Amino acid sequence: xxxxxxxxxxxxxxxxxxxxxxxxxxxxxxxxxxxxxxxxxxxxxxxxxxxxxxxxxxxxxxxxxxxxxxxxxxxxxxxxxxxxxxxxxxxxxxxxxxxxxxxxxxxxxxxxxxxxxxxxxxxxxxxxxxxxxxxxxxxxxxxxxxxxxxxxxxxxxxxxxxxxxxxxxxxxxxxxxxxxxxxxxxxxxxxxxxxxxxxxxxxxxxxxxxxxxxxxxxxxxxxxxxxxxxxxxxxxxxxxxxxxxxxxxxxxxxxxxxxxxxxxxxxxxxxxxxxxxxxxxxxxxxxxxxxxxxxxxxxxxxxxxxxxxxxxxxxxxxxxxxxxxxxxxxx
Amino acid sequence: xxxxxxxxxxxxxxxxxxxxxxxxxxxxxxxxxxxxxxxxxxxxxxxxxxxxxxxxxxxxxxxxxxxxxxxxxxxxxxxxxxxxxxxxxxxxxxxxxxxxxxxxxxxxxxxxxxxxxxxxxxxxxxxxxxxxxxxxxxxxxxxxxxxxxxxxxxxxxxxxxxxxxxxxxxxxxxxxxxxxxxxxxxxxxxxxxxxxxxxxxxxxxxxxxxxxxxxxxxxxxxxxxxxxxxxxxxxxxxxxxxxxxxxxxxxxxxxxxxxxxxxxxxxxxxxxxxxxxxxxxxxxxxxxxxxxxxxxxxxxxxxxxxxxxxxxxxxxxxxxxxxxxxxxxxx
Numbered sequence: 001x002x003x004x005x006x007x008x009x010x011x012x013x014x015x016x017x018x019x020x021x022x023x024x025x026x027x028x029x030x031x032x033x034x035x036x037x038x039x040x041x042x043x044x045x046x047x048x049x050x051x052x053x054x055x056x057x058x059x060x061x062x063x064x065x066x067x068x069x070x071x072x073x074x075x076x077x078x079x080x081x082x083x084x085x086x087x088x089x090x091x092x093x094x095x096x097x098x099x100x101x102x103x104x105x106x107x108x109x110x111x112x113x114x115x116x117x118x119x120x121x122x123x124x125x126x127x128x129x130x131x132x133x134x135x136x137x138x139x140x141x142x143x144x145x146x147x148x149x150x151x152x153x154x155x156x157x158x159x160x161x162x163x164x165x166x167x168x169x170x171x172x173x174x175x176x177x178x179x180x181x182x183x184x185x186x187x188x189x190x191x192x193x194x195x196x197x198x199x200x201x202x203x204x205x206x207x208x209x210x211x212x213x214x215x216x217x218x219x220x221x222x223x224x225x226x227x228x229x230x231x232x233x234x235x236x237x238x239x240x241x242x243x244x245x246x247x248x249x250x251x252x253x254x255x256x257x258x259x260x261x262x263x264x265x266x267x268x269x270x271x272x273x274x275x276x277x278x279x280x281x282x283x284x285x286x287x288x289x290x291x292x293x294x295x296x297x298x299x300x301x302x303x304x305x306x307x308x309x310x311x312x313x314x315x316x317x318x319x320x321x322x323x324x325x326x327x328x329x330x331x
Numbered sequence: 332x333x334x335x336x337x338x339x340x341x342x343x344x345x346x347x348x349x350x351x352x353x354x355x356x357x358x359x360x361x362x363x364x365x366x367x368x369x370x371x372x373x374x375x376x377x378x379x380x381x382x383x384x385x386x387x388x389x390x391x392x393x394x395x396x397x398x399x400x401x402x403x404x405x406x407x408x409x410x411x412x413x414x415x416x417x418x419x420x421x422x423x424x425x426x427x428x429x430x431x432x433x434x435x436x437x438x439x440x441x442x443x444x445x446x447x448x449x450x451x452x453x454x455x456x457x458x459x460x461x462x463x464x465x466x467x468x469x470x471x472x473x474x475x476x477x478x479x480x481x482x483x484x485x486x487x488x489x490x491x492x493x494x495x496x497x498x499x500x501x502x503x504x505x506x507x508x509x510x511x512x513x514x515x516x517x518x519x520x521x522x523x524x525x526x527x528x529x530x531x532x533x534x535x536x537x538x539x540x541x542x543x544x545x546x547x548x549x550x551x552x553x554x555x556x557x558x559x560x561x562x563x564x565x566x567x568x569x570x571x572x573x574x575x576x577x578x579x580x581x582x583x584x585x586x587x588x589x590x591x592x593x594x595x596x597x598x599x600x601x602x603x604x605x606x607x608x609x610x611x612x613x614x615x616x617x618x619x620x621x622x623x624x625x626x627x628x629x630x631x632x633x634x635x636x637x638x639x640x641x642x643x644x645x646x647x648x649x650x651x652x653x654x655x656x657x658x659x660x661x662x
Contacts, residue, residue: 044455046454046455047377048377076409079444079447079448083451086448086452089475090452090472090473113444114409114413117416121376127374127376141421141422142418143417144420
């Protein structure tokens with residue numbers, strides 16, 4: 001731990017959350033600011049759901065189910081079960097999807113009881129006029145999370161995946177409901193250009209000694225954050241050491257659909273493919289031992305490379321990876 | 332059961348819901364329309380809560396806890412417990428209200444898991460743009476309720492109790508949180524004058540052979556409905572037989588704060604006091620055996636009186652009372 005070291009981190013879903021659970025073990029939590037993707041936020045059952053913020057909070061508060069990656073460990077689903085029964089009887093739940101199978105349009109996204117309590121408290125904060133930044137700050141304090149957690153924006157930004165067949169899907173629909181089967185041609189971030197950045201977010205990036213891009217999907221977890229002009233500029237001009245960790249190991253995503261998305265959008269499915277997307281935005285690129293052979297090509301992009309075991313099976317693994325990242329900070 | 336008899340009923344909380352649970356046993360449910368008070372609706376945890384509509388639906392679907400009067404029998408409170416823990420840790424339970432006093436704005440109103448499923452499905456319906464009338468209709472079908480249940484208004488009407496010390500309280504705050512201790516000087520119904528009446532509500536009253544005012548609080552359950560001009564006019568001009576049942580028996584309210592409210596607002600706390608409020612709006616007033624002595628004075632107001640046992644200990648009792656009401660219909 002380097003006393004006084006100021007750290008900022010971008011964050012998307014599970015990969016980021018795991019990394020951060022390790023990072024807070026090796027930096028002073030109060031000197032860490034996390035800026036989280038809100039492009040996958042969604043209205044569900046009248047509530048404002050923030051999948052990435054919650055995944056980060058649940059990991060940082062040790063409430064998470066590490067293996068499953070989302071939600072809370074030991075979760076129960078009382079309300080969800082009642083809701084599903086009622087919705088089905090209301091004729092609400094059944095709708096034809098493209099495969100011709102009858103599916104329930106909402107039940108594919110189950111909300112656990114404890115998770116629902118988070119959503120209800122957020123809903124209440126938003127309802128009385130707090131911003132998403134303020135609501136998030138209250139939630140993270142309630143969960144005992146000591147580092148600052150900011151949404152990337154207080155105004156809605158919507159990640160939209162345009163399929164090769166011309167459909168526009170949001171991430172949860174693509175990821176959860178369609179089982180990532182669609183070929184995606186393009187991803188766009190509606191509202192990013194005019195987004196109202198969370199107060200303190202650009203300043204945190206601009207004043208950090210270390211800015212981290214954890215191993216998350218570059219196209220849908222990190223790209224929406226970088227699509228917000230002020231945040232992209234802050235990242236491009238950040239005077240601290242900027243370190244990204246590759247989410248692609250041995251040509252595959254460890255979690256989620258990053259590999260399929262990269263391929264369908266014409267990117268090379270490798271740490272090199274990801275490094276190309278971060279060109280000009282990071283100084284150091286951390287790759288897995290299995291990808292050591294890509295080191296030369298990545299360094300040719302103008303980044304230093306660090307090779308290590310990047311797999312996070314536990315918070316201890318994540319802390320080890322975070323230490324490796326910390327070691328790259330240039331005084 | 333009189334085939335083809337068209338019945339309309341106003342409805343507030345528990346007394347109304349109990350009466351209706353009996354009424355549907357003695358009329359054809361599909362020829363009954365219930366118009367429910369929405370003056371106590373409220374935003375809670377980002378959700379739109381309709382206490383009276385839900386009490387009516389839970390009674391008509393036999394989901395209710397008859398003795399407790401509100402909520403669902405065998406209810407669990409998983410989410411509520413998690414919410415409370417989180418809210419307390421968020422420092423949320425304490426907040427400045429408009430009067431500058433620190434109050435716990437939410438924790439006094441517990442939402443059960445099954446009840447919450449109702450609120451979430453309603454929230455979803457409203458969120459996708461359905462009116463409260465449409466949302467209520469879907470919910471009642473989902474619960475297997477065969478009669479038509481309408482909110483009195485699709486636009487917000489807010490029952491506000493002005494205390495003698497000058498405070499403005501909503502009903503849930505007065506009733507649940509303050510334990511009905513305040514002296515109330517006046518009740519007003521904000522938004523009633525310009526309310527958008529639920530489609531079909533005035534027509535149901537105007538075309539019914541029988542219009543019932545069940546034994547509910549005249550000041551805060553029935554008055555808000557009658558404060559909506561179109562509904563008051565429909566009631567005043569209804570050609571069917573209009574029958575009200577007294578919620579005051581032996582000088583006391585059987586349930587709720589009607590007696591205390593009547594007294595603090597200067598009304599006589601008796602069936603006669605209630606009858607005075609309904610003058611010109613009802614043809615028949617049903618009073619309990621214990622109040623038989625008031626018959627003459629009530630008839631002097633221009634109503635017939637019917638004396639019977641009005642206490643509803645069960646749905647069977649309620650059906651018996653409903654039968655007595657039905658017998659008053661003039662062909």
